Amino acid sequence: MNQDIHVVVEHLRGQVADITYVALAAARGLAAGSGGSLAAVLLGHNDEGLAGDLGADRVLYIDDPALADFNPEHYAGALTELISADPPRCVLFGDTSMGAETAGILSARLDLPLVSRCRSVDTANGALSFVSQICGGKILVEGALPEPVSLVTMVPGHYQPEEGRGAVAPEVIQTSISPRVAGRVTFNAYLEPAVGDIDISSVSVLVAVGRGIANEDNVEMAEELAEALGGAVCGSRPVVDQGWLPTTRMVGKSGKRVKPDVYLALGISGAPEHVEGMSGSELTIAVNTDVGAPIFDVAQYGSDVDLLDLLPVLIEQVQAAKEG
Amino acid sequence: MNIVVPVKLVPDLVEDLEIDESGITLDTSWLRLILNEVDEHALEQALLLKEAHGGTASVISLDGEGVDDVLFSSAAKGVDHLIKLTGLEFGDDLNNHAVARLYGAIVERLEPELVLIGVQAHNDLDGSLGPLLAEYVGMPYVGYVSGITVTDGKCRVLKEYPGGLIAEMDVVLPAVLGVQAAEAPPRYVAISRIRQAMKTVSLDEQAAADPDSGGGPTIDSMFKPETGERATMIAGDEEEVAAKIVDLLGELGKV
Numbered sequence A: 001m002n003q004d005i006h007v008v009v010e011h012l013r014g015q016v017a018d019i020t021y022v023a024l025a026a027a028r029g030l031a032a033g034s035g036g037s038l039a040a041v042l043l044g045h046n047d048e049g050l051a052g053d054l055g056a057d058r059v060l061y062i063d064d065p066a067l068a069d070f071n072p073e074h075y076a077g078a079l080t081e082l083i084s085a086d087p088p089r090c091v092l093f094g095d096t097s098m099g100a101e102t103a104g105i106l107s108a109r110l111d112l113p114l115v116s117r118c119r120s121v122d123t124a125n126g127a128l129s130f131v132s133q134i135c136g137g138k139i140l141v142e143g144a145l146p147e148p149v150s151l152v153t154m155v156p157g158h159y160q161p162e163e164g165r166g167a168v169a170p171e172v173i174q175t176s177i178s179p180r181v182a183g184r185v186t187f188n189a190y191l192e193p194a195v196g197d198i199d200i201s202s203v204s205v206l207v208a209v210g211r212g213i214a215n216e217d218n219v220e221m222a223e224e225l226a227e228a229l230g231g232a233v234c235g236s237r238p239v240v241d242q243g244w245l246p247t248t249r250m251v252g253k254s255g256k257r258v259k260p261d262v263y264l265a266l267g268i269s270g271a272p273e274h275v276e277g278m279s280g281s282e283l284t285i286a287v288n289t290d291v292g293a294p295i296f297d298v299a300q301y302g303s304d305v306d307l308l309d310l311l312p313v314l315i316e317q318v319q320a321a322k323e324g
Numbered sequence B: 001m002n003i004v005v006p007v008k009l010v011p012d013l014v015e016d017l018e019i020d021e022s023g024i025t026l027d028t029s030w031l032r033l034i035l036n037e038v039d040e041h042a043l044e045q046a047l048l049l050k051e052a053h054g055g056t057a058s059v060i061s062l063d064g065e066g067v068d069d070v071l072f073s074s075a076a077k078g079v080d081h082l083i084k085l086t087g088l089e090f091g092d093d094l095n096n097h098a099v100a101r102l103y104g105a106i107v108e109r110l111e112p113e114l115v116l117i118g119v120q121a122h123n124d125l126d127g128s129l130g131p132l133l134a135e136y137v138g139m140p141y142v143g144y145v146s147g148i149t150v151t152d153g154k155c156r157v158l159k160e161y162p163g164g165l166i167a168e169m170d171v172v173l174p175a176v177l178g179v180q181a182a183e184a185p186p187r188y189v190a191i192s193r194i195r196q197a198m199k200t201v202s203l204d205e206q207a208a209a210d211p212d213s214g215g216g217p218t219i220d221s222m223f224k225p226e227t228g229e230r231a232t233m234i235a236g237d238e239e240e241v242a243a244k245i246v247d248l249l250g251e252l253g254k255v
């Protein structure tokens, strides 16, 4: 048992994910409070080069061919050994496709408490605490990070990734751990996202539609508006899952991150998974009949009129303004 | 192909959420519970696989308001076996570790080839059910799954990463998969068919074991986030709102 803080590095095809720097930024404060040091835990194969800008005191590197690509079983296997051999005070992951399941498996396997979706972690007089968001960010929950060891997953948006980058390359310590591979899960290949469609991350005016658009036919009105504005239509996950828009148009955690000059959010509630992808927009205008919808916390301007009433009028007015 | 779908009811976020007097839990008196949205996708995926390969599909739920409706509507969609755990309800301060252990005991008895479960729920403070359950029953887990093909006792899954990238993985059965999206939108079922299921299908009610919440954190306080600056609301009807939006777009040179 020691007081160290570990951050498990998330990387995909040679690129460290932003959430890792967010977690490192959060972990820095924890390590200061716990009196331990901050270690980035890098799992991979021939991936030592990714260690350079990790803002940690040292990097614990586990190199194995079985870790060349993310595999929940192999990651959990390697981390089981690392954590059991010398348990740190706290292990941070991203609340992501890689981090959430790895942390969950370890929590059950090692009987270690897991606190997921933390916005922030803090320390006062050596006592480590968390603030986690539940119910789509409508409720926050505060508590102590359980002793002696706790697992944490972090959501983005509350620490700057830049704070998790280091100016000097940390020492890399290669461990002798190899994941015990049970062979139950095998990585085969990456399937690339479809190409050929426009790239919504480089469009300056986005008309974004959510479930409030109600049906596929109404999407046409959004298309018409986007066309009049020289922009493009994108949407929330449910709209894409319904097949009303192609996957390439999804904004958010599982979709694209966009930073347009104008983001017109129509019938989108503003779930954290959506906001993650659009909070960098220059100007957000939200239209949602529910005045309490979280999207109004993100937007600069809003209206609670019915989007289906608004769209025809707006299209007409935009067209008139362009002609005028 | 026998498939089990454990489901979870969660607070409907459209409603106002209130914190109760204890300050560490939601006030359940006004709470409206709905089926976790990704569980609907897990259920749909189970039905698609059942249609392709035969076998049975079972749904497991804890008790609670609205649970019977969820169970009967899944029967109307094609689920064979409805299991309701009685004696404990959603909202009873059960964490996911406890629910995973309760569901795990049933999964072990049913011995399915696949357990399909929603990848997460918005109130998973102590981790999502899927990986916890998988580990308790000793099965492999892969989450964020949006495609599943089964051939020769092996399962090929599509796992989502941000930006639309997908990893194709093979998973040995039996396995627990955390479903993000089914291969088709969840099917609609008419109320009349749900009513019919209520008359013809029976609920398999089983008494829940004593819950074990070990493995989750304790909560000191629950509160609502301070709202930062809220959007300036544009007054008026759609004509006026459209005019203001056109003004805003005009200022940025977009019209």
Ligand SMILES: Cc1cc2nc3c(=O)[nH]c(=O)nc-3n(C[C@H](O)[C@H](O)[C@H](O)COP(=O)(O)OP(=O)(O)OC[C@H]3O[C@@H](n4cnc5c(N)ncnc54)[C@H](O)[C@@H]3O)c2cc1C
Pocket: A209, A210, A211, A212, A213, A235, A236, A237, A238, A239, A250, A251, A252, A253, A254, A255, A256, A266, A267, A268, A269, A270, A271, A272, A273, A274, A277, A287, A288, A289, A290, A293, A305, A306, A307, A308, B037, B038, B119, B120, B180
């Ligand atoms: C692991 C994971 C990853 C996810 N990734 C993403 C992601 O990348 N992108 C994403 O968007 N979501 C993602 N989600 C889903 C996310 O949690 C939300 O469920 C989703 O963003 C909600 O979409 P929505 O706002 O369109 O729908 P809803 O939440 O249903 O909101 C619809 C809104 O429309 C309003 N409305 C209805 N009718 C009208 C009308 N006529 N006029 C005006 N307003 C109206 C309603 O008041 C409501 O607020 C993910 C979820 C999970 C679990």
Ligand SMILES: Nc1ncnc2c1ncn2[C@@H]1O[C@H](COP(=O)(O)O)[C@@H](O)[C@H]1O
Pocket: A108, A109, A111, B100, B101, B102, B104, B105, B108, B136, B137, B138, B212, B214
């Ligand atoms: N197969 C299982 N099904 C249900 N619960 C289990 C199972 N295995 C372990 N548990 C529970 O998980 C907790 C941790 O178990 P263990 O990992 O064996 O220490 C204990 O409370 C067990 O009751």
